Amino acid sequence: MADTDARDTQPHTLAIDCGGGGIKASVLDGAGTLRAPALRVPTPYPLPPDRLVATVVDIAASLPPADRVTVGMPGMLRHGVVVATPHYVTRSGPHSRVLPELVAAWADFDMQAAVRAALDLPALVLNDAEVHGAGVVAGSGLELVLTLGTGLGSALFDGGVLAPHLELSQAPVRWGTTYDAYVGQVERARLGDALWSRRVRRVVEGLRPVFLWDRLYLGGGNSRRVSPQVLARLGDDVVVVPNSAGIVGGVRAWELRRR
Numbered sequence: 001m002a003d004t005d006a007r008d009t010q011p012h013t014l015a016i017d018c019g020g021g022g023i024k025a026s027v028l029d030g031a032g033t034l035r036a037p038a039l040r041v042p043t044p045y046p047l048p049p050d051r052l053v054a055t056v057v058d059i060a061a062s063l064p065p066a067d068r069v070t071v072g073m074p075g076m077l078r079h080g081v082v083v084a085t086p087h088y089v090t091r092s093g094p095h096s097r098v099l100p101e102l103v104a105a106w107a108d109f110d111m112q113a114a115v116r117a118a119l120d121l122p123a124l125v126l127n128d129a130e131v132h133g134a135g136v137v138a139g140s141g142l143e144l145v146l147t148l149g150t151g152l153g154s155a156l157f158d159g160g161v162l163a164p165h166l167e168l169s170q171a172p173v174r175w176g177t178t179y180d181a182y183v184g185q186v187e188r189a190r191l192g193d194a195l196w197s198r199r200v201r202r203v204v205e206g207l208r209p210v211f212l213w214d215r216l217y218l219g220g221g222n223s224r225r226v227s228p229q230v231l232a233r234l235g236d237d238v239v240v241v242p243n244s245a246g247i248v249g250g251v252r253a254w255e256l257r258r259r
Contacts, residue, residue, distance in 0.1 A: 014066035014121070015250025016056055017128060018073040019043060020087040020094040020150035023055060024247060027064045032135075032251045035064050038244075047088045048102060049109045057118050068122040070250035071115055072131030074153065076167050080112020080125040086169070086180065087150065094150045095186060124253060127165050128246060129153030132219050134162070134256050135249025136241040141214030144207070147246075148200065148222040151180035156211070162256050168207075179203060188222055197227040204234055217241045 010030025017024045026038040039062060044051060056071065075085030087094045089102040116123035132155070133145035139160030146168075147153035156163040169180040181187065183203055188196040204216065218226065219241045226240065 011067035012065070013251045013254075014060055014063060014069040014119075015131070015247045016059060016069065016071045017131065017246035017250075018052070018071060019128065019246075020074060023059065025059045025063060026247050027066045028248065028251050030251065032248050034247075038247060039063060043087075043093065045090065045092045045096075046099065046102060048105045049082075049111065049114065052088065053111075053114045053118050056115055060119055066121065068124070068254070069115060069119055070131060070253050071111065071123065071125045072128035072246060072250070073111065073125065074128055074151070075106075076165060077111070077125060077127050078165070080110060080123070082106050082109045082111055084167075094184075126162075126253060127153065127155065129219075130155040130162055130165065131249040131253050132243075132246045133157060133217065133249065134253035135245030135247075136217050136219065137256070138215065139256075142211065143215045143217065144211050144213040145217045145219060146203075146207075147220030148183060148218060148226075149185065149220040151184040152182075152203075153220065157256065160256055162253075173203065173206070185222065188225065193225045194227055196225070197230040200226055201230045201234060204238060213237065215239065219243060219245055 013028050015026060015028055021043055022040050023043055024038055024040045027035045029035055039059060074087055076083040085106050089098050089106055090096045091099055112123050112125040115125060129145055129147045132147050137143045137157045143157045145155040152169045154168040170178050173179045173182045183199050216238045221243050223240050
């Protein structure tokens with residue numbers, strides 16, 4: 001009973017995982033236990049900043065009260081400010097036409113301040129892969145997180161501390177193709193899981209000498225589609241983790257964020 005009482009005195013966190021195709025959310029207690037079933041809504045498009053903030057407010061109203069909020073979203077963010085986001089600048093979602101007015105609207109938008117003001121709660125806004133990583137890293141050594149979904153997300157932790165974000169997804173990997181396109185959902189659907197899994201292996205082996213990680217975590221909705229044959233060849237330092245980490249990490253992200 002004492003442990004339960006201690007958990008209940010810790011802040012409850014509204015964790016929102018904003019993806020290219022859907023937005024998932026729940027409220028978690030201090031131990032990372034969901035206080036309500038996870039809620040999922042389609043990502044609305046076109047999506048200027050004020051519409052995403054309004055969507056966050058609507059989601060919060062459908063869930064139990066919380067003491068703070070964590071939002072993970074795609075793209076390059078620095079201290080809660082959007083530098084660039086790949087999907088939310090498009091007309092109707094990933095791989096549709098980019099709208100210049102949305103590029104301008106999202107550039108330098110302080111999403112963290114906007115969420116904090118809209119919900120009147122302490123807010124933390126990070127790249128979605130960073131929140132995902134917070135839910136799975138052991139907190140020792142150099143740990144890299146790659147999320148396989150609409151595109152490729154990444155986060156790096158050193159001794160449990162979140163490193164500055166790098167948009168690996170936008171780097172060229174082959175014939176000028178970015179990592180985002182090379183192992184993203186469109187190519188997975190076109191190639192099938194077996195051939196796509198081989199691409200994932202090439203990406204992992206290509207990044208290995210760059211990071212020399214102690215542990216690599218493969219997450220995101222498509223990580224479960226990596227074939228057993230490929231996983232067996234990747235080595236014991238590569239681990240597949242559940243996609244639910246994108247929500248569960250919303251609690252621990254407050255401890256692992258950069259100071």
